[in-house]
Amino acid sequence: MHMLYNSSSFVVVQFEVQVDEPRPGELLKANPELQLHRGGFEIVDKFARKEIFIEGALAQQFQDGVEALIEQDPSEEDLDDFIEHYARMGHQPVVMH
Known part of the structure; x- marks a missing residue:
């Protein structure tokens, strides 16, 4: 887990999950993708x-969109506008435990 962005409007966290590889096989060795x-x-x-x-x-x-935006040296407002397009799809309420 890595926090990528935190503004007054949004938080973006990246998750990278390790997946155990299946038994090595010729197909996977030849095609790591x-x-x-x-x-x-x-x-x-x-x-x-x-x-x-x-x-x-x-x-x-x-x-890809964030990387392209970063190349343009965006303001916080520019980043928030971009993130908002994805955040609008969110329906899961944030609940504190």
């Missing part, structure tokens, strides 16, 4: 008090 890689991003909207966990293709799209 077929091995399992898990992880994703948790986005918390502080004002709406909702969160979403994105993974797979959506997480890759999010990461």
